[in-house]
Amino acid sequence: MVSVIFPVVLKSPVGVGCHMPRDRCQHGWVHEVGKHTKKWRGDYYVYERLPDGREKRKHRSVILGLKCQMKKWEAEKALRDILLNATAVVRASEEITVRWFWENKYWPMHQEKLKPSSREGLAWIVNKHILPALGSVPLAKIDRFTLQMHLNTLGKNGYGESVLHKVRTYTSAILDEAFEQGLIGRNPARKLDMPAAQRKDRPFLSSDQVRALLNVVSGRDRLILRLFVTCGLRPGELFVLRWDDWTPGQLRIDEAIWRSQIGSPKTRKSLSVVFLPPRLEGELAQWREESCAREGSSDFIFPLRAGKPVPKRLWLEDVLRPAIESLKIHVDYRILRTTFSTLMQKHGTVKDIQQMMRHASPNLTVGTYMQAIPESVKEAVGSLEKALESPTVN
Numbered sequence: 001m002v003s004v005i006f007p008v009v010l011k012s013p014v015g016v017g018c019h020m021p022r023d024r025c026q027h028g029w030v031h032e033v034g035k036h037t038k039k040w041r042g043d044y045y046v047y048e049r050l051p052d053g054r055e056k057r058k059h060r061s062v063i064l065g066l067k068c069q070m071k072k073w074e075a076e077k078a079l080r081d082i083l084l085n086a087t088a089v090v091r092a093s094e095e096i097t098v099r100w101f102w103e104n105k106y107w108p109m110h111q112e113k114l115k116p117s118s119r120e121g122l123a124w125i126v127n128k129h130i131l132p133a134l135g136s137v138p139l140a141k142i143d144r145f146t147l148q149m150h151l152n153t154l155g156k157n158g159y160g161e162s163v164l165h166k167v168r169t170y171t172s173a174i175l176d177e178a179f180e181q182g183l184i185g186r187n188p189a190r191k192l193d194m195p196a197a198q199r200k201d202r203p204f205l206s207s208d209q210v211r212a213l214l215n216v217v218s219g220r221d222r223l224i225l226r227l228f229v230t231c232g233l234r235p236g237e238l239f240v241l242r243w244d245d246w247t248p249g250q251l252r253i254d255e256a257i258w259r260s261q262i263g264s265p266k267t268r269k270s271l272s273v274v275f276l277p278p279r280l281e282g283e284l285a286q287w288r289e290e291s292c293a294r295e296g297s298s299d300f301i302f303p304l305r306a307g308k309p310v311p312k313r314l315w316l317e318d319v320l321r322p323a324i325e326s327l328k329i330h331v332d333y334r335i336l337r338t339t340f341s342t343l344m345q346k347h348g349t350v351k352d353i354q355q356m357m358r359h360a361s362p363n364l365t366v367g368t369y370m371q372a373i374p375e376s377v378k379e380a381v382g383s384l385e386k387a388l389e390s391p392t393v394n
Contacts (some may be wrong), residue, residue: 001057004031004059011180015176026177028043028044028045028079029042030072030075030076032067034067035250036067037066039062039064039066040064040066040067040072040075040078040081041061041072042061042063042064042075042078042079043060043061045057045058045059045060046058046060052133056143061080063185064077064078065078066230071077081210090091093250096139096140096183097132097135097139098131098135098136098137098138098139098142098174099135099136101177102126102135105178105181105283106174106177106178107127109177110177110247111123113257115263115264116258116261116263116286117258119264126170126174126232128168129154129159129163129166130170133150134146134150134171138267139178139184142175142188143188144188144189144191146188147171147189147192150191151168151192151193151194152163152291154195155196156194156195156198159197161194162368164195167269168189168194171189171192172189172192175187179186180263182193193241202335202338202368202369203231203335204338204339204371205329205335205336205339205377206329206334207343209327210343211327212324212329213225213324213329213331216326216327217323217324219290219291221315221320221323223283223284224302225320226280227245227280228333228336228337228340229340230344231274231275231276231280231340232274232339232340232341232344232357233253233274233337233354234256234261234266234270235312235316235333236301236312237253237255237270237389239300239309239311240255240257240300240309241300242255242298242299242300242301243288243293243295243298243301244296244297244298245301246276246301248281249275249276250273250274252273252275253271253352254360256270256307258311265358266362267358269360270358271358271360274358275356276354287301288301312333312380313382317330325392337357338369340351340356340357342369342371343373344356345376346372346373346376346379350362350365350370353365357369364375
């Protein structure tokens with residue numbers, strides 16, 4: 001239940017306009033109270049919004065001051081000031097908690113417009129990191145201090161920047177919707193500070209490790225691995241590539257698979273092309289000949305059976321990891337994508353890598369995927385030293 005204060009016109013005289021509906025906006029009215037000590041009292045109405053959307057009007061009053069110390073017009077002005085300062089204040093009752101609003105308002109409204117992967121990620125963050133701490137708190141009692149302390153606690157518990165950023169973003173989105181629906185007067189999550197969090201470097205494979213991996217796989221599996229480490233593809237994109245996605249020198253990325261459902265790629269920026277180097281394109285042409293695939297066919301490039309794509313978990317767990325077990329190297333899809341972005345920095349600019357990875361912002365490419373290569377840093381420092389020691393030539 002939500003209480004909203006509406007300031008408006010002064011109360012009409014009795015009998016004037018009594019047939020008209022009540023004006024919800026009012027400045028209230030002032031009158032004298034008290035038997036021995038005379039005081040000015042201000043009266044006004046508030047409207048409480050119930051969880052089902054209905055409204056209920058309630059009377060409120062406030063003592064403005066002693067009659068001997070202020071005139072009536074001063075009391076009226078004091079009441080107007082109180083109402084003006086309260087025009088943006090919306091008081092939600094304890095019936096409307098963060099959990100109630102999430103389950104009954106926000107989630108039903110927004111889940112259908114999200115992609116399946118985004119929908120699952122949002123629900124997981126909210127149910128894991130937001131509702132356990134804030135779910136039982138009434139919207140009326142949510143303030144910036146409460147939210148900031150919760151975020152700080154997550155940081156102290158060792159969660160990384162990615163989780164903290166999502167908690168802050170999703171909390172703000174939920175409270176923004178509550179504000180739009182008139183349940184709170186402002187969004188207290190808009191100016192939350194990111195707590196200090198230890199940046200966790202993502203592991204990646206060195207060039208020697210990549211060559212070792214390629215030496216223990218062959219045929220179709222070697223081609224798949226080459227596409228991962230040379231083009232930076234996501235597994236959900238690679239395994240639904242079709243022959244008609246291949247045009248000379250490039251692959252069109254216009255589909256992705258998530259939990260056996262084929263749909264559009266992860267983001268709008270992901271809907272793009274990746275470029276094929278000549279040798280890799282030659283291996284792809286050889287695979288088409290071996291698989292007897294027709295050029296321009298809509299069949300999958302790497303089918304499992306009955307025209308279905310290879311499940312990404314099946315290829316990683318049942319094909320790649322057993323083949324490289326003797327190398328004692330841990331590999332997953334994220335490591336392969338991070339390997340591409342990290343090794344690529346020696347051969348292209350940040351914008352080049354961003355284009356291949358199809359990120360919306362280079363900040364994501366640099367801040368999350370590209371890792372420092374110790375050998376490269378060592379060489380750079382050595383090069384700087386030589387430059388500083390060299391005599392200046394005029």
